[in-house]
Amino acid sequence: MAAEDFLDWLRREGRIVIVGASLAGLRAAETLRAEGFAGSLTMIGDEPYEPYDRPPLSKAVLLGKASPHHTELPRRREIDAKWRLGVAATGLDMGAKRVRLADGDEVEYDRLLIATGVRARPWPKEAEAQLDGVFVLRTRDDAVGLHRRLKASPRRVFVIGAGFTGSEIASACREHGIEVTVAERAGAPLVGALGGVVGAVAAELHRDNGVDLRTGVMVTALEGDTVGRVRAAHLSDGSVIETDLVVVSLGATRNTDWLAGSGLGAGPRGIACDAGCRAFDFRGIVTDDIFVAGDVARSPHPLFGYQFLSLEHWGNAITQAEIAAHNMISASAERRPHMWVPAFWSSQFGVNIKSVGVPSMGDQIMITQGSLAERRFIGVYGYQGRVIAAVSFDNTRWLEFYQRLIETAAPFPVEFPTVDRRPEGRQPIPSDFPDPSLPTHGPTVTLSGYSPSDRHLVFTPARH
Amino acid sequence: MTHASLLRRITDYANRANPYPLYTELRKTPVLHEEDGGPYLVSSYWDIENLLHDPRISSDAANLAAAGADEAGGIEQTGLPPSFIRLDPPEHDRLRRIANRSFGPPHSPRRIDSMRGELAEIVSGLIDGLADAQQIDLVDQFAYPFPVTVICRLLGVPREDEPRFRAWVDPLVASLDPDTSGNDTERKRAAQEARMQLGMYLAGLVEQRQKEPRDDMLSELVTSHGPDGPMTMMEVLSTAVLLLIAGHETTVNLITNGMLTLLRHPEILQRLREDPGLAVNIVEELLRYEPPVQLVPQRTCIADIEVRGVTIPKGSRIWLVLAAGNRDPERFQDPDRFDPDRSDIQHLGFGSGIHSCFGAPLARLETQIALTELARRLDNPRLVEDPPPYRQNAVLRGPRHLNIGMDGVRP
């Protein structure tokens, strides 16, 4: 069959399977239908729920503004799919074009989209992780359980890891008047994502809001009582924190285990794909029938030296899903590259934190507007003489300007004056990111090397 | 030059009724600079949107004065400091945050929402008063008194004082009209005097509220003690002057432009009559199609900036022509068509960025309720003259009178 005939056939009556029924999977399905795909569509998800939104689980839900049972994503359109929910995919046969399911079933595809995302990294000591009162927060079930326990007025909550999720949980606890201790291995919260200069501001935010923040310490053990409930946490400085609720916020692990041995270029850092979202096999050869989108993907980005980026970003999941879906049913010349500028937000202690670009690439930072001391500012990150990222604390209306600086590789240091430029922002200072080889909570952007088969990785992400 | 510059034609009163062909011409030169020392006019959607978020663009009155606009020196003489609309961060942000404490979320989340019933009552009362007339002037009988009543109640200004403060508001608003003749010292002086008088009038009210606070914004402005601390008395007065004026002048035009547009599009007026829900999109489309603030003439750049390959030198005045951007064919399909069914109406009608319209939610509600009720109750309304006579102002553009013939008022 000629290529165009195949595409016609595919669009008319082909079989598309999407593994991963969350944000990326849903938006991809909607895009496929919107672009005229009329064949069969199967959505496979390991959770028993239709696609729901995760960011509210650590924000609106914990603040009591939303129910953990009801964050289902609105549908942009009818997608007329077969839903296989509550059944995980367990294997992939690339030759036979089949996905194996946990219930023994197999589903055949003509085109496959993998959007299996990430899962919360559990507490590494399994017996301690099993203690009653030890939680992670990633899924709806996690949120239901944690929400219930927070409502039961725990004497103290102990959060391991002061990344975005850990900080948001601590913030919600304080909002409810619950005592909370946060332990972070690095010198300050958020340092993995935003560096030490901004991390120092985050640390003040924690402390001013009554968080018992412990930095530069590791949690050595979680201790249970006789009936298996957690009762204390032991820290590397010898201190013991009594607690009846522990939330482990140590970042995420990519859901690629099910692809082991499949021959796909999938590993703990994600699934490598080209700019058009086509997955690479383990030899570094691009496939033409397997596509990747969302948190599980790692793809090259022209703005960042074509390094492969893994982005745990809500907006990336949507954009990449739309691109992948379009490319799945389009001829080569019609395909589009995924060139989304990384962007994320967090809301904690009443402060709106947003970022564009890849802060962790920046070795220097300048405060171009506002003031660190006032916790309202824009910080611009520089890398090799250009603007590579920006972060805002309660200053989001300016951020799109800085995104344009990133997109145009504007020079760094930033020479021009701005409204609200203070003396502190006139000189760049080291952005103070921790040595990437030290384990800390996960950055939300991970630089993961130049190509799937490249042995000279410039950055080995934490804990992989 | 054989004919007047585009800038002068835009500000020329002769073109007030329909400036849109001039804006089309203007967009052909996205950054237009016609005279030495004159402003740079920016007219396409994306450029305006970008500049509204550009931290090298200043709203500070002092920078404007330095750029050659004759005003800030005089304002200082009146003793009343610039309001937050004429300031940059951090002062702008602090004053706007304090003002917002008594107006909107997070501290007063229901203030505007809770006024819905009151707004509807005022509108009903005004329309009841039109009964038996065969012809009305929508401006004087409805579009002006309605928002004035609302802002008076919200601030705590006695409604019956309207004739008094109107005498000060009119010269102040007139001074916002950019004068291109280069000879407006007298006008500026009158405006400063009026601003001072209005400030002194409000000072009397504020003094009362300090002693006996009520449930109004003036009381909250003087008693506010949030994390930003209190405003100084002078800051309270300049903020109150701003809110009183901005709180009604633009809404008058939005409502009047709205009714004029609906009368020119009777099929949409009929649809609104049958489906009040359409008012939401009608108002958004109006803000695109006939924005009450046509342009923002009060910005300067504090660095050399490049827009579309044109370098605008540091210290230049910049006019952001919102109404031209709103009809930019690069942004909107069929931009000269009034179409409330558009799926994309991301207009510049309220500006954008840190100076985006403070009173936008109130203006929206007022206009939605006003247009819905006018559509429902006026029996067979029709334009007596088209175009109607316009106000002088090129910035705050709208009809001075809108004479409407009708067969009566429905209950």
Add this chain to the structure above:
Amino acid sequence: MRLVVDLNKCQGYAQCAFLAPDVFAMHGEESLVYNPRAEEELREKLAHAVAACPVQAITAEGPAGPGHTPGEPGQERSDGR
């Protein structure tokens, strides 16, 4: 009614929190928190909020929209029928 806000787009103009305060709230000066499942009787106010958002960041399911066809846990089914 389900809704979602693209908080990358959101710039904290708070128009939604003014117009539909039972669904949207500001947490601090600039952070938006919202209930992704709004009560049916708030449909009209929600429509106001969607239209007023200066950055068009709110997606809500319309009255005629899909989304009333939740997947049944663990079962194979087609939606919309």
